[in-house]
Amino acid sequence: MKHFIFFITVVFVGLFLALLNRNEKGFNSGSVTTLRVFGYASFTGRWGAGPLLKEHFEKTCKCKVEFIEGSDSGILLQRLKIEGESLGADLVVGLDQFDLSKAVSEQSWRKLNIGDMPVYDSVKPALSNSFFVPYDWGALTFVARRNDAGRHPSKLDDLLDPVYAKQIALQDPRTSSPGMQFLYWVIRSKGEDAGFEFLKKMMNQAHSFSPTWSTAYGLFTNKQASLVYSYVTSPLYHLVEDKDKNFVALPFVEPSPVQFEFVGIPEFCRHCDLAEQFVNLMLSPEGQKIIMEKNYMFPVMKGVMEGTPFESAMTVKTMDEVEMLSTSEVDRLLKRWTEIRRGEVN
Structure with missing residues (x-):
C-alpha cells in the first residue's frame, strides 16, 4: 500500500511539474512582442529581402517579426481596405506612388520623422508625402x-x-x-x-x-x-x-x-515604436544593401550601389517627372x- 501511495505521489508531482513547465513556456512565448509586417510576396517570401531584414532586426529588438503576405503590391491596399485593423499589421511595405493617394483616403497613417536622408536627387520628389518613405526604386x-x-x-x-x-x-x-x-x-x-x-x-x-x-x-x-x-x-x-x-x-x-516602393505605418499599429525601428533598418546602409541585393531594385540612399553590378544596370532612359496620380x-x-x-x- 505504501508503495502504491508513493507511486501515485510521484506521478502527481511529475504531472504537476510538467504542467507548470508548459504554462511557463506558454507564458514566456506569449510575452514576446511580435511585429507584424504586411508586404507583397517577393518581399516577404523565402528569397526576398524580408527574411534577412527580419533576421537582422530580431538580433537587437527583443521581439519577433511576423510577415503577412499580400501576393502582389497592387493587392496590398485591397486587403488593407477590406480587413483594416483586423489584419493586425504594424507596418505596410510595398505601396507605389499610384497607391499613396488612395492609401491616405482609405486609412489613417502615422507621420514618419525620418530627418535628412542622403538620397539620390532623382529620389527627392518621392519624399513629398509625410506618411510614406521610399525604400527602393x-x-x-x-x-x-x-x-x-x-x-x-x-x-x-x-x-x-x-x-x-x-x-x-x-x-x-x-x-x-x-x-x-x-x-x-x-x-x-x-x-x-x-x-x-x-x-x-x-x-x-x-x-x-x-x-x-x-x-x-x-x-x-x-x-x-x-x-x-x-x-x-x-x-x-x-x-x-x-x-x-x-x-x-x-x-x-x-x-x-x-516605380518607387514605399513603407508606411498605419495609425492602428500595435507596436508603433518597433515599426519605426524597422523602417530605420530598411533605410540604413545595411538594410539598403539587403533590399538592393534581394529585391533587385535600386537603393534610395547614396553610397550603397557604388562598386556593385547595380551601378551599370540602368540601361534605359527614364521619365524626369515622378507623378503622384490622385x-x-x-x-x-x-x-x-x-x-x-x-x-x-x-
Missing part, C-alpha cells in the same frame, strides 16, 4: 532573350508587330503595380486618347494580363511568351543568380517609367482600361 521596360530570332522592339509601336501576337506577358493594372506602370507609360507617351487606342490593339498582342508580376514573369521564363514587362534589373538577377547572360532589358525611344485619376484610367479589356469599346 526601379525603372520598367520590356525584357527579352538575346538569342531570340528577329529584331527586338525599340518603341511602343513595335509591340504591335504580328510576330508578337499573343507573345507579350503583361500584368493587370487593377491588381499589379507593374501593370499600372505600363498603362501609365502608354498614356504619358502617346496622350490619353491615342494611348487607349494603342492599348485596344495590344489586347491581341498580350499572351495574358496576369494578376501579379511574378505570374507574368513566370510565363516568360517558361518560354510561353517572347517578351515580358519587367524591371531593368531583371537581367541582372539572371546574371548574378543563374550565371545566365541570355536576358536583356530593352531601351525604348519612349522614356521608361520609374485616386480619382487612377480610378478613371482603370475604368477606361477595363472597358477595353471587356470589349465594351468599339
Whole structure:
C-alpha cells in the first residue's frame, strides 16, 4: 500500500511539474512582442529581402517579426481596405506612388520623422508625402532573350508587330503595380486618347494580363511568351543568380517609367515604436544593401550601389517627372482600361 501511495505521489508531482513547465513556456512565448509586417510576396517570401531584414532586426529588438503576405503590391491596399485593423499589421511595405493617394483616403497613417536622408536627387520628389518613405526604386521596360530570332522592339509601336501576337506577358493594372506602370507609360507617351487606342490593339498582342508580376514573369521564363514587362534589373538577377547572360532589358525611344516602393505605418499599429525601428533598418546602409541585393531594385540612399553590378544596370532612359496620380485619376484610367479589356469599346 505504501508503495502504491508513493507511486501515485510521484506521478502527481511529475504531472504537476510538467504542467507548470508548459504554462511557463506558454507564458514566456506569449510575452514576446511580435511585429507584424504586411508586404507583397517577393518581399516577404523565402528569397526576398524580408527574411534577412527580419533576421537582422530580431538580433537587437527583443521581439519577433511576423510577415503577412499580400501576393502582389497592387493587392496590398485591397486587403488593407477590406480587413483594416483586423489584419493586425504594424507596418505596410510595398505601396507605389499610384497607391499613396488612395492609401491616405482609405486609412489613417502615422507621420514618419525620418530627418535628412542622403538620397539620390532623382529620389527627392518621392519624399513629398509625410506618411510614406521610399525604400527602393526601379525603372520598367520590356525584357527579352538575346538569342531570340528577329529584331527586338525599340518603341511602343513595335509591340504591335504580328510576330508578337499573343507573345507579350503583361500584368493587370487593377491588381499589379507593374501593370499600372505600363498603362501609365502608354498614356504619358502617346496622350490619353491615342494611348487607349494603342492599348485596344495590344489586347491581341498580350499572351495574358496576369494578376501579379511574378505570374507574368513566370510565363516568360517558361518560354510561353517572347517578351515580358519587367524591371531593368531583371537581367541582372539572371546574371548574378543563374550565371545566365541570355536576358536583356530593352531601351525604348519612349522614356521608361520609374516605380518607387514605399513603407508606411498605419495609425492602428500595435507596436508603433518597433515599426519605426524597422523602417530605420530598411533605410540604413545595411538594410539598403539587403533590399538592393534581394529585391533587385535600386537603393534610395547614396553610397550603397557604388562598386556593385547595380551601378551599370540602368540601361534605359527614364521619365524626369515622378507623378503622384490622385485616386480619382487612377480610378478613371482603370475604368477606361477595363472597358477595353471587356470589349465594351468599339
